Amino acid sequence: MLAVLKSTRCLYQPSFMSNFKYTRRCSATTHRSTIFALSSGLSKSAIAVIRISGPKSLDVIHRMTRRKKDSVIPRKALLCRIVDPKNEEMLDNGLVLWFPQPHSFTGEDSVELHVHGGVAVVSSVINALHKLPGFRLAEAGEFTKRAYLAGKLDATEVEGLADLLRAETETQRRQAIRQATGELAGLYNLWRTRVLTCMAHLEAFIDFGEDQDIGEEVLGTLRDSVQSLKAEVDSHLNDNRRGERLRSGVKVAIIGEPNAGKSSLINILGRRNVAIVSPHAGTTRDVLEISLDIGGFPVVICDTAGLRHSVDPVENEGLRRAREAAATADLVIIVMDASRGPESLWQQPVKDLIRHECQRLNLSFSAENNYLVLLNKLDLVSPNVNRPPELSAISCKTEKGLGEFLVHLEGKLAELCANPLQESPLITSSRQRHHVQLAFWHLEKFLDIVEHQGDLALAGEYLRRSANQLGSITARGKIDTEEMLDVLFRSFCIGK
Numbered sequence: 001m002l003a004v005l006k007s008t009r010c011l012y013q014p015s016f017m018s019n020f021k022y023t024r025r026c027s028a029t030t031h032r033s034t035i036f037a038l039s040s041g042l043s044k045s046a047i048a049v050i051r052i053s054g055p056k057s058l059d060v061i062h063r064m065t066r067r068k069k070d071s072v073i074p075r076k077a078l079l080c081r082i083v084d085p086k087n088e089e090m091l092d093n094g095l096v097l098w099f100p101q102p103h104s105f106t107g108e109d110s111v112e113l114h115v116h117g118g119v120a121v122v123s124s125v126i127n128a129l130h131k132l133p134g135f136r137l138a139e140a141g142e143f144t145k146r147a148y149l150a151g152k153l154d155a156t157e158v159e160g161l162a163d164l165l166r167a168e169t170e171t172q173r174r175q176a177i178r179q180a181t182g183e184l185a186g187l188y189n190l191w192r193t194r195v196l197t198c199m200a201h202l203e204a205f206i207d208f209g210e211d212q213d214i215g216e217e218v219l220g221t222l223r224d225s226v227q228s229l230k231a232e233v234d235s236h237l238n239d240n241r242r243g244e245r246l247r248s249g250v251k252v253a254i255i256g257e258p259n260a261g262k263s264s265l266i267n268i269l270g271r272r273n274v275a276i277v278s279p280h281a282g283t284t285r286d287v288l289e290i291s292l293d294i295g296g297f298p299v300v301i302c303d304t305a306g307l308r309h310s311v312d313p314v315e316n317e318g319l320r321r322a323r324e325a326a327a328t329a330d331l332v333i334i335v336m337d338a339s340r341g342p343e344s345l346w347q348q349p350v351k352d353l354i355r356h357e358c359q360r361l362n363l364s365f366s367a368e369n370n371y372l373v374l375l376n377k378l379d380l381v382s383p384n385v386n387r388p389p390e391l392s393a394i395s396c397k398t399e400k401g402l403g404e405f406l407v408h409l410e411g412k413l414a415e416l417c418a419n420p421l422q423e424s425p426l427i428t429s430s431r432q433r434h435h436v437q438l439a440f441w442h443l444e445k446f447l448d449i450v451e452h453q454g455d456l457a458l459a460g461e462y463l464r465r466s467a468n469q470l471g472s473i474t475a476r477g478k479i480d481t482e483e484m485l486d487v488l489f490r491s492f493c494i495g496k
């Protein structure tokens with residue numbers, strides 16, 4: 001149910017540039033060098049995969065395995081001696097795979113060498129590849145960039161692939177694999193085709209429609225088509241950012257008065273002593289963050305300073321940070337010390353309790369925000385204490401109630417994140433959102449002009465712009481500004 005993730009950094013990636021306008025077409029052949037890199041992990045392992053791609057890939061087979069081209073069957077593993085091309089010294093015994101273009105990941109001639117994963121073996125093979133003329137080490141993400149330029153992947157699939165490589169939880173993996181295999185692209189392509197069809201109908205109407213009785217009817221049908229597409233795009237945009245949240249992790253802030261047990265809570269959730277716990281009120285000053293996998297959902301949870309009035313400037317800075325963490329969190333967990341009572345306080349409906357606590361802690365309440373209240377120190381109160389079922393209670397000391405609280409928390413996370421098993425694909429990056437938003441506005445503009453019997457040629461221009469925006473999201477095989485490409489591929493490691 002609960003696992004500690006490796007790092008917060010993995011969950012946060014720079015969002016894609018929003019000013020994405022493609023300008024020129026570029027083919028894979030623009031890049032003539034043959035690139036190579038270790039594509040498996042950097043540490044010692046049983047097997048390492050070295051990937052080679054580019055026009056001279058076959059030289060690897062000729063010069064480093066001494067096999068004739070005909071003896072190597074495409075996509076069939078062949079056990080070979082791998083030798084140094086200069087002095088024919090044997091480097092390793094390994095598998096060679098040959099992927100002639102265009103049936104490879106990059107769309108270019110490619111070779112894979114599966115060698116023993118020892119550090120010295122790998123570096124001897126990499127050094128040998130350096131000796132082949134026209135060969136160079138690949139840059140980060142360069143294999144994927146070539147695949148994109150060859151039209152093997154579109155921009156959403158590249159993003160999906162990057163997300164798949166860094167997915168740390170099961171739900172993140174599910175969302176990423178769906179995007180990497182083109183589900184999101186399929187949706188946008190379908191919408192784009194619908195806009196193009198509307199454009200064709202509008203064109204026909206402008207040319208012939210006004211002379212015929214059917215003109216009005218055609219325009220009415222056209223308006224209905226755009227209207228229903230607009231409604232679909234609108235609901236796609238109003239997804240409460242659940243896809244993006246699943247991709248980058250749900251931000252959860254633990255808030256409460258001093259000594260409520262906030263640091264104790266983060267420690268039991270993280271299964272380690274992340275934060276100092278002490279009976280001294282005001283122990284925590286800074287915001288402390290850890291990444292967790294809670295029921296498959298990625299969560300970045302932070303402990304904060306206990307909220308109270310203070311004249312100490314250092315503590316006040318901590319309080320400012322705590323309030324900021326609460327304001328920017330997707331979910332705020334308000335921890336209360338049950339032993340402080342009064343019992344009547346938590347017998348009220350939970351939503352009233354939340355408002356009451358926000359007021360007491362001088363925390364700005366917003367109906368749009370998500371809150372959970374957690375009563376802590378259950379071990380210090382009578383076990384028969386009355387409370388509404390949706391109010392979780394635990395003892396961080398004995399861990400009583402922890403399981404129930406986690407179920408509660410998971411339910412909340414499920415509301416906040418996409419469910420890749422059940423829903424149609426959702427927006428996962430600000431780059432996608434930017435284009436979908438523009439596509440939506442252009443559809444709106446079109447309807448506005450038609451509604452007010454404006455210039456239909458101008459209305460048609462808005463349909464064209466909308467189709468272009470939908471096309472920009474996938475941008476298959478198109479090259480964008482260098483800046484956009486850099487951002488798109490920077491998140492990959494070398495060898496991908």
Ligand SMILES: Nc1nc2c(ncn2[C@@H]2O[C@H](COP(=O)(O)OP(=O)(O)OP(=O)(O)O)[C@@H](O)[C@H]2O)c(=O)[nH]1
Binds near residue numbers: 264
């Ligand atoms: N009996 C009991 N004591 C607890 C429980 N949880 C925390 N405590 C104690 O309460 C005190 C305060 O705990 P912390 O986790 O430091 O509280 P905090 O909210 O982080 O406090 P500040 O950082 O000062 O705001 C410590 O002495 C803990 O051992 C609990 O469930 N039962």
Ligand SMILES: [K+]
Binds near residue numbers: 282
């Ligand atoms: K404390």
Ligand SMILES: [Mg+2]
Binds near residue numbers: 277283303
């Ligand atoms: Mg603390």
